[in-house]
Amino acid sequence: MTTAKEIMHPGAQWIKKTDTVLRASQLMRDLNVGAIPVADENERLCGIITDRDITVKCVAEGLDASRCQAAELCEGTPRWIDANADVEDVLHEMENHRIKRLPVIENKKLVGMISEADLAQHLTDDQIAEFAEMVYARGS
Template sequence: MTVAKEIMHPGAQWISRDVTLDEAARLMRELNVGALPVADENERLCGIVTDRDIVVKCVADRRDPATCTAAELCEGTPRWIDANADVEEVLHEMENHRIKRLPVIENKRLVGIITEADLAQHLTDDQIAEFAEMVYARK
């Protein structure tokens, strides 16, 4: 049985809720990633900020990324998966919530993140097709 920690991209990094979006963008560039999980003061997942969020919800609205924080962009209930969850649970979570990035948690700590690229490397063509249909085509 394949589990989440076997297909995840290891070494994901948190940012704090109070990190400004210009700082988040610089870190994304440095890490060569398009999303960063956001943690609260207790180091609990409270959301994810993407490069698209920064552009669409901050820059395009003429907000200042030097003063706008990650907390201001976090919306909804954050989704995550346990490191030992099987791949079917991973797909279920991502498909049902139509998400493209899923933080992986072990012992209440972030250990990685599963992205579409990770799925493409580890799943069958049929599983990938089902994921794409559920996340992109479903209304």
Template sequence: MTTAADIMHPGAQWIPAGETLDRAAQLMARLNVGALPVSDENERLCGIITDRDIVVSCVAKGHDPSVVTCGDLCQGTPRWIDAGADVSDVLDEMESHQIKRLPVIQDKKLVGMISEADLAQNLSEEQIAGFVEKVYARR
């Protein structure tokens, strides 16, 4: 059985909800990633912030990224997957919520992230085609 831990990109890092968006952008640049899981004060997942969120929801609206926090932009219920979950469960979670990145949690700790690139490197063409059809389909 292929698990979430088998296909994830290890070493993901949290950014605290109270941290500003300019700091998030700097961390993304340093880690060469386009998204960061956002944690509350107890290091529990409370959302994900993307580089696109920073640009579209902050900068493009004339807000100051050195003032706006990651928590200000987090919306909805955060989605995640257990490290031991089967890859079919990973696909179900990503497809049913039309998401492109999924934090991987083990023993209540962040251990990695699964992105479209991870799926492309580890799944069959049929699995990838199904993912693309479901995630990019308009509702």
């Protein structure tokens, strides 16, 4: 059984929900990633901010990224997967919720992220095709 921990990109970082969107974008730049998990005051996952969120919900709305807090861009219930979950569970979680990035949690701490690129390296062609169909082609 291949686990989430085996296919994830290790060393993911998160920001506090009170950190600014500017800080989030700088961390994305420094880490060369397109999404940053957001943690509450108890270091629990409370959301994820993507580069698209920053562009559409902050910049395009004329908000000041140096004043706008990360929590203002987070929506919905954040999805995550346990580090020991089977890769099939990872695939189903991402397909069922139509998400392209999935935080990996171990002992209540963020240990990594799984992206489409990680899936592409570890799944069969049929599994990748199923993922693409479910996430991109399926109607809302």
